[in-house]
Amino acid sequence: MRPHVTLFIQCLLDTFHPAVCQSMLDVFKHLDVPVIIPKDQTCCGQPAFNAGYRLEARKAASHFLDVFQNSDVIVCPSGSCVYMIRHHYPLLFENDPVRLNRSREICTRIYEFSEFLVDVGSAYSGQVTYHDSRHLARGLGIREQPRQLIRHVSGATLVEMSDSDRCCGFGGAFSIKYPDISSALVDDKVHAILASGADTGVGCDMGCLMNIEGRLSRMGSGIRVMHIAELLANGLGKGSRP
Amino acid sequence: MNPNHRNEFIQRVRAALGHPAHICRKAPELFRHPPGLHAAIADQALNRNRSERHILLDRFRQEAIPLNLNVIGVEGIDDAASIIVRLASQKEPEWERTKHVVTWAHPLIDKLDLSERLSAMNIPVHAAGMNDTDRDPFIQLAQHACIGVTSADYAIAESGTLVLKTRPGQPRCVSLTPSTHIAVITQNDLIDSFREMVAILQSDPAEVAEGLTSCMTFISGPSKTADIEACMVHGAHGPREVCVLVLLMPDQLTKGQSSDAV
Amino acid sequence: MIIRTEQYVHEAALGIRNPVLQISLAGLQERLGKGDLAAYQSLPEGPDLRYVAHDMRMSNICHLDIFLETLTDRIQEQGGHVFFASDAKAAVQYCIDVAARNDVRRVVKGKSMVSEEIGLNPALEAEGIEVTETDLGEYIVQLANGHPSHIIAPAIHKTREDVGRLFSEKLGIPFTSDPPPLTRAARNALREKFLNADMGISGCNLACAQTGHITTLSNEGNIRMASTLPRIHIAIMGMERVAATLDEHQVLLRLLSRGAAAQKMAGYVSYIGGPRQPGHMDGPDAFHLVILDNGRSRILADPEFREMLCCIRCVWRLNVCPVHIDIPRMLLALRSKLADGDPVWNVKRKSRLEKASFVLWSWLVTHPGLYDMVLGLSASAQNHWLSSKKENRMISKLPGPLSGWTRSRDLRPLAKKRFVQTYCPGKPDESESPE
Incomplete structure (x- = not known):
């Protein structure tokens, strides 16, 4: 159901x-x-x-x-x-x-x-960093809404990575056609994530997230990558309320 | 003497709290404080360096503004005395045709030598006696005085408050019935907060021995009322004006500090 | 002064229709209500100090026997007299006895709500004693033979013109409506009263058990006058008004000042521990403290209402309460006592009809089918009350107790069917419209 x-x-x-x-x-x-x-x-x-x-x-x-x-x-x-x-x-x-x-x-x-x-009532334990994907942030102008949602997740702390709106190097077919450039870009992104001290990377575009997750996995990093919906669905009903 | 009904009263309270009515409860721990806490706070309050004391004075001045409390830094006793002489010459008597001044007997106030300085203007100065036991004659003098001059035990920067204990030679009415109250204090009397004050009162050996006295008074600005259409009027029952003269410590004098106008 | 419910409804209606009072109260609320919240924000310890203060007060109350005994011992050591009054009558009688023993003819009073509670003024006056209220607002009210309308603003219902006329009539001054000369006139008249009084009577805002002092707060200086100049000083305190230590006392005092008038400290605060000591040239020869129960021990005995005794009478409540008392909780508890009666408080059920209605209601809401049916019937029956004139089809007149609503408001009619019943999961868009 x-x-x-x-x-x-x-x-x-x-x-x-x-x-x-x-x-x-x-x-x-x-x-x-x-x-x-x-x-x-x-x-x-x-x-x-x-x-x-x-x-x-x-x-x-x-x-x-x-x-x-x-x-x-x-x-x-x-x-x-x-x-x-x-x-x-x-x-x-x-x-x-x-x-x-x-x-x-x-x-x-x-x-x-x-x-x-607004509050959703999700609960998640961890330091969450947010990746601004290009279409969402620059195309639709949606930057603050996902951050607000993350801040409303009980137990989650939002830590900003540097250059959060810099491209992750996915770009659809681009990642396959130009693997070297794409990898260089995703490396930068992954380093930014690592430097933020976060244990979880969250975004609103699955393409970016697959790219980041794939690179992290290859590097043997334990950082978790989640779509924002996953984060919000986590522990629904267990979140403490103000 | 009539019985004061203490026992039955306290027993009723104990019963209401669910304790056996006839067993006297003691709980000394309720009056205990973390050991050394008061001493530590008092130590900090009493041993401020020069710049910290300047900050305190600035804060006291800031808090005094909305209270309509006049704070003047003075370089020395002579400075303080001449300001008082000037005020005495300017003020109109409120209750009688002639003016007179009442003062505390207090080392700092005695040094002002007001009796001598004001005699030229025919303004009598009455200092409270140290050994008098008859209360009425001095109250008679104080009730219509133009100016009352006191010192203060502490001045609290947090709220622009003077703290005055009551002692022989330091009666309560000098800060209460005259039209103008002048308090002469030293910069060392300035402390930051009520928290500091109660810490000093409970840790300084002389303060502990003396206690709060039969009447300790906080004065924050002149008497005031807002009982007619919430309109603020100064001088309801107590002094219509209060002036604090702060003797700046000699080593703390810098140019321009004592030049405040009255 | 006891106000009963019926009287309250009447008095409130009068007050609501008094434009002077309404404007003044709104002004007071605007200035002090908001000022208080700002003052709490500026506390060095932060606004949460109010929660700390709540715990302090609860501890004060829960050890009241110890603190009252300590306070009494200290004050007696300092030469003061302490009298324990179980009720208003005992307190009043003690004051009368002290006055009679000392040949007291004239009394000056600092503002004291507890003296209003025990009806002290008329009792002293009946003994031929002149009693003068010295707080300017209280004095105005006394001259006008009225009752105070607010604890910190007793004459808030009077305009400056009212006061001008009153003073010109009673004090023989030329008419003016300017507050400074009016204040001066009262200052002059009351100065004479202070100097000629044999006895001063004050309340007690908060006592300190550890040191054995009571404290009084004022801005005018009248309480200092009343406790310094006359030969005798009687202070009357509700038994709950005691703090344990000087440390707690200063916290509560700061909160009280902020709560009462958005001040960091009240204009004048006096810690009074007894009569004047050897060598002191003023202060009273005798100091009496009257500690009053008058029903407070019954409140103390009730765990549900004990918290009420935390109150330090700043006059504000709820969101600006300096000691964060949970007033809604106690109001609900009071209502439950009125609804079903309470043998402990000797309270009888307020209304059998109301009780029966709620019994019926509780039966309906636990039987959804009947609940639907009754609502459906009501919806059909309401057509009788529906105004046909009104385009919006609102109900503007209802019978019986429901008329309280329609006296000044319209009511939307009941939907023909409850929404819950009309909702169809498959086709949410097709649920019935309200009409």
Whole structure:
């Protein structure tokens, strides 16, 4: 099954604002992220909790835990519902070890909508350096976006290599037609990576990455090369949040 | 004397905290400090070199600006005395027709010889007595004084604050009831922060022996209020002006430093 | 002064409609609220010192018995008297007794919220004692026979013209609305009061157990006057207002100054440890410290609310609180006590109807089928309330308790079906539109 997200729709959106829910679906569709919306979901229990009715809130919260028990990543378009689940569920279930565990566990998988889009919640341990591929950086002007994403990966430190936007020497058929020039270029790139002290090289173009990976492998280097998607998918849901 | 109800009160507190009500709890460790910490901080504060003391004075001046606190560097006692004489001649009496000045009895203040210097202008100077025990006569003098002259134990650069303990000859009202308060200090009295002050108070043997006294006062600028439409007005109850004369150490004098205008 | 809920709603409505108060409060918030945050940023230890201060205060509170006993011993060694008042009545009676023993006719007061708490002024006045508030704002309020509207800005609801008229009437000065001459008039009038007072009464911002001192903060200098000039000084402190050591005390004092008025240090701070000593020419002959419980030990006994006693009364809260008290947590706990009652606090359930509604609600949200049905029925029933005139088809009038919303707002109608029910995984684009 493709990775997907499970949506928890806040009751106010669910009952008053279906158009907003649809907008959220449109965003996920645009990103090509499949969504699941469990039909049995109702309410996180916040109205009762805020009014002081903890017993009633606990019932609603138990229902929530049951409905979302097997969901992988949960996204909810409401800050206060996510806050309720992350901060008040442990309080509600402090005398119920089983549900306390389940709520703690679900806390690591639930994201507010905008948080999910930006923070992703990936986790990776290491020093990551980023290669600016030519079409992306100079052609599309995309330099900052991948760096922002890397900075949002919990446990990853972005270390810049020198001349990160200098060509790696791939160039498609060029690497086969002019192997000597191509190798000289990739050597420079690899040295820049080594000098940065990073243990992982990340980029957004697989051609470049194959070229760099191939050269590193031949040199017997242990540096890992990853597409940014791989990095982001790493430890999904395990990333700590601010 | 009525009972002060201490026992039942403290027992109620102990019970509220979940301790047996009748067992007196002691915890000396709660009052302990990392050994040597205060001494180390105090040592640093009291042994600053020349340039560090200049930086402190600059900081004190900076902090004084928003407080409306006037800080003047002076070359020596004579300089300080003439500034006080000038201020005494300029100031209008607030409470009475004639002006008079009250001062602490303090080695630095005694050296100013204000009585002699101001007698020419017919401005009487009343120094607090060292052995007086009757409180009212001096308060009577201080309550309508034009100027009160004190020293200070410390001046704290962090916030433009003067620290004054209370001792015989150094009453509280001299810095409180006169229209203008002048404090004469030496540059060595300047310290950086409250953290340094409490470290000195707890490690210097003389300070430890004396304690904080019955009243230790922090003064940061003149009295002020903003109680009418948040409009800042100086001189609510205490002095309307405060002036700090900082005696620069002889070896620290450089050209231009003492030329601040009043 | 006890304000009940109904009264609060009424008073708040009056306050909201008072343009002077609203503009002044907004100004105060703008200046001091933001100033405080900037002041925390500029702390040498950084803004996180507030978390350190929270831990200090919790430790102060958790060892309160030890710190109160140490404070008392020290103050008694320094010649001061300490009285432990279990409630407001005992505290007031002690002040009256001290006044009576010393033939006190006139009292000057430094601003003290705890004296408001125990109702000290009317009690002293009933004994024939003249009581003068000396903080300018409190003095204005007292002259006008009102109550302070803000801890650090008691007269914030008065315009300069109000004060001008008040002073011209009560102090006999020509009318002016200029703050400096008005302040001068109060300075003159109150100077006489200070000099003729037999007794000064102050609060205590924060005591230091280790050294045996209380501290008072002011900017006007009135508390220094009230604690220096009269023969007797009584300080009243809530029992929670004690720090352990001088080191902790200076941290809390700096945070209090920053919290209360965005200052690095309050204009005047006095550490008072007892009466004047031999050779001292001023300061009171007698110093009395009244330590007040008045319900605080009940808060202390409740682990959920104990944290409230960390408060050092800077007047701000939440994001500008200098000791980072978790107020939302305690508000939620308070509401749960009101919702279901609490025998420990002798609180009865606030509303059976509300309880029944939430029981019903909890049953519905755990039975999705019924939940759908009820929402569907509600969506059909709402047509009755839908305004036909409005092009946007909003609800502008609702019955019963829901009318609180529609008094000043429209409400969007419920969707005919919940989104969750209309969503069809295969064809997400075809889900129903809101109408």
